[in-house]
Every structure is written in C-alpha cells, then in structure tokens.
Amino acid sequence: MAHLTERDVCLNITTLEAKDIRWPTSLGAHGSDAMHTDPDYSCVYVTISTAEGTYGNGLTFTLGRGTDIVLLAVRAMKRFVENRTTDSIYRNFAQFWRELTSESQLRWIGPEKGVTHLAVAAIINALWDLWGKIRGVPVWRLLTDMDPEELVSVIDFRYITDAITPEKAINILKTSQHDRQTRINELVAKGYPAYTTQVGWLGYNDDQIRTLCRKYLSKGFTAFKIKVGQNVENDINRCRLVREEIGWENKLMVDANQIWDVNEAIAWMEQLKDFKLLWIEEPTSPDDVLGHKKIADGMRKHGIGVATGEMCCNRVLFKQFLQAGALDFCQIDSARIGGVNEILAVYLMAKKFNIKICPHAGGVGLCEMVQHLQMWDYTSVSGTMTDRMVEFVDQQHEQFIHPAVINAAACYVAPTQPGYSTELKPEAIAMFEYPNGSEWKRMFAEGTFSKEDY
Secondary structure (H helix, E strand, O other): OOOOOOOOOOOEEEEEEEEEEEOOHHHHOOOOOOOOOOOOOEEEEEEEEEOOOOEEEEEEEEOOOOHHHHHHHHHHOHHHOOOOEHHHHHOOHHHHHHHHHOOOOHHHHOOOOHHHHHHHHHHHHHHHHHHHHHHOOEHHHHHHHOOHHHHHOOOOOOOOOOOOOHHHHHHHHHHOOOOHHHHHHHHHHHOEEEEEEEEEOOOOOHHHHHHHHHHHHHOOOOEEEEEOOOOHHHHHHHHHHHHHHHOOOOEEEEEOOOOOOHHHHHHHHHOOHHHOOOEEEOOOOOOOHHHHHHHHHHHHHHOOEEEEOOOOOOHHHHHHHHHHOOOOEEOOOOOOOOHHHHHHHHHHHHHHOOOEEOOOOOOOOHHHHHHHHHHHHHHHOOOOOOOOOEEEOOOOHHHEOOOOOEOOOOEEOOOOOOEOOOOEOHHHHHHHEOOOOHHHHHHHHHOOOOHHHO
C-alpha cells in the first residue's frame, strides 16, 4: 500500500476524456521502416479531470489506422476511473492496475496485451501525470523520492515472482540508495545521453541521410540508428554511407522492425557484420523469445548485441526474454505495456538479470515520457549511464507544452515541470484531432488524404 504524503490532497475525479490525434507524417516518409512503410504518427490522448480543477494527461502511441479502435477501448474503461477519488487509486495503485487489466469481460479481448493494454497505458500514464502535478514534481523525481516500499507497492507482481519478488525489488532499491543525491545532482547538471534515429528512416534518400548525419553530428550526437530489412544490398550501401559520414569512432545500430524469420535474420546480419554495429533491433517477431535467443547467440561472435522490447506487450514476456538471455539491450516503451506501474517491474527485473535498458522512444510523446523512466533508473535502480542511452527522434515535440529538450552534448535535459511531460498544446489538438481538426479538414478538402484511407 502506497504511503500518501500530506501533499497528496484527496481529489474527486469527475471525467476521463479521450481524443484521437493524428499527424500526417507519411507524407514525408518520417518514421518509415521495413514493416511500417507509411506511418502517420498518432496517439489516443487522455485527460483525467478532477472537481478541484487539477488534471492529468496521458497517451498511447499509434500509427494512424486503428487509433479509433484504441479510443473505443479507453472509453470502455472510463467507468473504472470516473467518480473515484485520487486517494482510492494511489493508496492501492497495484490493486487498481489489476482491476483495470483484469476486468472479467474486457480481458477476454486482450489480457494484458494488444488494444486493451494500449488503452490501459494511456489511462495509467494520465494518472501518473496527475500524481506528479498533485505533488508538484516531475514524474522522474516523484519516483526517485518514493521510499522503496512505497514504490514497490504500486507494482502488480502476479506472474513474475519466479523472476523477482517484492522483497527482492525492495532490496534492489535500498542497495541503490547510496550516493543517490550525487546522481540526482549530476543528472540535473548534465542530462541523460541520447542517440538519434532521425537520420535513418527507410524512406529517406541518400542525400537526406548524409545531410541529417551531418546535422546531428553538429548537435553533439555520437550514436546513430538506421532502419534495415527490405533489401540487403541497399542496407549495405546505407551502412557504408552512414559510416562515411559519422566515422568509425561513433556508435551505429540497425533496426529491422520484426521483418525477418530467425535464420533469415542471422544470414542477413552476417552481411552487415563488418560495419561495427552495436546492436540489431527487433530482428524477428517480438513474441519469439527462443528465436531472439538463437539470433543473439549467433551475433555475439561478431560483437553485435540484440535489442528488443518496444513491441513486447507485458512484463511476462519481458521476464522470459531476461530469463532466457535472449536480449542484450532491453527496450521498454512508455505506451506499449500497461503504463508506469508495469514498466517499473521490467526495470527491476533487468537490474536483477544485469541487462542494460536503452528505451524505445521517438513516437508521439514517447521521448517526453520515457526520459522520466530512464532518469529514475539512473538515480534509483542501475545507478549508471554506462552503455545506456535513450532514443531521440526530432518529431512532434513542438506539439507539447513541456517538450523533451536535448542539450548541446546530445543529452536529455532533466524535466523540472510537475507531471509526465504529456500535455499537448490546445492548438495542436484543434489542428490534428481526427477527423475534424482543421488540418484534417484542409487535407480532405485538398485531396491529400481521403477518409477512405482510414
């Protein structure tokens, strides 16, 4: 049970409102990869309001079509949030999370996975934004300031006690308290290292890639990721091109976005091994633990790690990846599994199994949210930034009131505003809410898109 402080004023939740927000990123091939060739970066955006005037915002990331389905799932869950007090949720947050994910009828269409779990993430993320605002601190600091017992109390450990127990989690957090204030001070002073994927979308031509490599080198970036997987000769050429631009002293990663079979992944990567790659990301189905294990075993002789996790649907799947030694870099996503509560469990398991977390980010709001989680990991769990970094994609940040900020050393600046950095600007909603936002009306009228496209 969470220990609520005197700052945790009991508020009365009145409404949960959800919106379908979409940006036409497919027009510029932004976000394109081997599996997702025409993404329109989108989100289901949740606002939880209280009678006292305080509100929290949360979201879950989508790619255009299907956002409306997630929206319906969020609306189906409104009944669990409205007309409750914040005290009743935060005091028993793990139990509330289980109520939301284990409702006896809704769980049939997605027991902690798929559309319903994306909806859970949007709601849970909004509740953490609200909690940060109530306490007057950013979420990374809210998590950091919690004592170990309070933090562990918000996690549902069902299905994972064979990997980690509440007692072990508490011990990890207590052990990591040494020099915590020193790490907080360093984080505030220097920020958290980032890498960029902005240079390597699969729909970009060679000139675009060269220009972007030079741009982000000038911004201080030393780690770059590109998309691969459609044509091996093209991948070889693009890896060579990027190495020509960034040199061999900087890090290069590749991402196949689940396009290959297991043996195909190994054979394909054999042809890219000479480019000094740090990792191959999502080489096969995100559910295939043993397949990733086989790929990881095949790549280690080349010094190439396996990274995955952005499409892992829950803590149970992460548990299996970690237990099997099937990944070298764990990539949690702030909106894929069930929000902050479940993600905390993954961080603690990764610490136990000594696996580095390098989060997925880049979609709408993902950079804004995941920076908080990784900063908490540094202050309170792993205690190190060595071989750890957060993805950064330079898209849609201007849509947020308090966007993620990258400094001159290519590090995320620690947020200072209360909450989870998830509040969209009102004009962004007015322009891009689907299908009646002003930009969508304009594009429909001009024929840039038709409603049949969606």
